[in-house]
Amino acid sequence: MTETQTLEWLLDSDPALKWQVQRDLVRSPPDEWHATRDRVATEGFGARMLAHQDEDGQWAGGAYFPADFDEASAEAEEGQPWTATTWSLNFLREWGLDPVVLAGTAEKLATNSRWEYEQLPYWGGEVDCCINAFTIENGVWLGAEIGGIVDWLVEHRLADGGWNCEWIDGSTRSSFHSTISSLRGLLAYDIATGGTVATRAARRGGEEYLLERALFKRLSTGEQVGPWVTRLVHPFLWVYSVLNAADYFRKAALFDATAPDPRMTEAIELVRSRRRPDGVWLQERTQKGRIWFEMDVAEGEPSKWLTFYAMRVLEWWDAAALR
Template identity: 65%
Template sequence: MTLHRGVLCPAMALDPALHDWLLDTDPALRWQVERDLIDAPRDEWEATRSRIATEGFGARLLALQDPDGQWAGGAFFPKDFDFDGPEAAEGAGQPWTATTWSLNALRDWGLDPAALAGTAERLDANSRWEYDGSPYWRGEVDCCINAYTLASGVWLGADVSGIAQWFLEHRMSDGGWNCEWVEGSTRSSFHSTLNVLLALLYAEQATGGSDELRAARHAGEEYLLERRLMRRLSTDEPVGPWVTRFAYPFRAPFSVLKATDYFREAALHDGVPPDARLGDAIEVVRAARRPDGTWLQEHRYPGQSWFDVDVPPGLPSPWLTFFGTRVLRWWDGAAA
């Protein structure tokens, strides 16, 4: 998987108070701070990472797994979710407790997949998509759902080659993807494209990928870069207020923080410098940094969750501060 590749100019060293604050966090975050912000030795951050399965957020979420391998009894929605009831009403929010979202969290936190030994097989036997009842690792029709499933399948060792091929067959002519293709959309979506890119990069890092998938990933990146991660190609107007709204967990929506962090990882993986077209988005990230070096939690996506992993809106967020600092460290370090 991804190894530490430090890019740092001396001026980017963390303020001591910020350093201590970011280290006083759950192992799911702390190991990444150690690796990417303070250049701790590998054995140190790996030791912290190993604690995810037994401490804090990771241990809590593992304990909530059902005997059949799922969480909350369902693939994308909890078991017996009432699609016609108040929990599905406008503004109620997507429930974040089912299998897909739980796997996303554990994978993003860096859990060793060995802690989920046998889960891939149990999901194959027991989990079915609410959309059409197909087996879990076969995927669905939604680009974002298939992106999450591709990444989790690679992580857990499931055969998700069919989903990888699906992305080649469902890419839009403008280079990206759109979950609304099934409704007839022919233009790519910022949200869908970024979620697919995250999965394709994760799979490529883990398996080496293929020339076809790598080309598709680069085309999807170009879709976003042409629009500077923020603007409509036709009018140069902002695509929406969600572009500059920062919230953790990131969930499905697009933001320039989520996107610039992706482009950091992709550039390091590809061995290329930052693309200049990221500049406007980077400055949005920089402008959101407070004088004390933190970023505020600006929003919380509505919907049921197992437990909170970050602060309420209006407070300094350790997670957002980590991602913002990591992005600027890469960008400014490369410039230096």
């Protein structure tokens, strides 16, 4: 496909993706992409997800896991379920749903939802860095009070610069997965509020953790940390990849008004190398586990979402190089 054909292919999408293609790749007038984004609440993925919300404000009756998920379910199911409240909110937020559509949800969750860990209140967070980071993102989106979780996340950055959700089990080494999720949470807070000296410093430290490792290498040996780091997958969920990281750094650089860091060069070229001759990127892995409905293609098929994210990152990177 030519570049024009690729864009036409991307535009033939659910409103959740189409408005982002219009805004970030096609550069459509604001009234055009705004009109498409408004359709997220009434059509396609967004409308389908909203239809699954419970009367008490939750999805699937649980905060992070469905109400019917237990040890027996974990053994029977191939992967983590992605249907509970946190994941459903993540999807809706990432699809651009206007938070006005969910008016009252933050209050309902404050009253009705408790984390599976020690039944802690929803907007108070729990002990997992990734879960707390997602809650910060969803909280600033819905207007909930999440200042306490922000402070918690800043305080739980590890000595090597990043985060690890397994800190509570004694881990003292940061995780790529936990670090990118934590960074996204802090960036959402900084964008929404301007941040604080502490949140900005924590974010800089976490970014440096990844940049020192070129986004995909071990600091000790310079070797790739594992095959998963270069395997492109959508939805991102909590899963790290060079594309997930590059997408974060693009967003952070635009907010901070900074140039791309040259230490990302190899990671960017890895993303570029995954482009097929026909101009698209393939789904390279799918996350197993219970879902409300399919949101992307099967492994090995051309993914509009991955193509969009990759094209957007490369356009940002290449434009900066030209300047």
